Amino acid sequence: MDYQARLNPWVISKLLPNLKELAVIRFRRRNDAEAYLRVLKEMQPQGKFAISFDGDTREYATQSE
Numbered sequence: 001m002d003y004q005a006r007l008n009p010w011v012i013s014k015l016l017p018n019l020k021e022l023a024v025i026r027f028r029r030r031n032d033a034e035a036y037l038r039v040l041k042e043m044q045p046q047g048k049f050a051i052s053f054d055g056d057t058r059e060y061a062t063q064s065e
Contacts (some may be wrong), residue, residue: 009055012037015048024049 008026010033015021024040027033033051040049 005054009053011052011054012040013050013052015050021050026054 005026008028010027010030012024012027012033013021014024025036027036030051030053037049037051040047
């Protein structure tokens with residue numbers, strides 16, 4: 001995971017057919033992601049979006065060993 005992704009762990013993804021997803025935008029705070037998601041749903045009411053936390057826990061596990 002690159003430095004920019006670690007700074008912005010909250011991701012809004014567009015849910016696509018066949019269980020695929022496309023990352024739309026990343027945020028540092030969940031509140032910002034939720035506000036942006038409300039705007040996306042107003043602009044694209046037929047689209048399906050989800051917020052997720054993309055924290056790379058493997059990186060922290062290897063550092064503590």
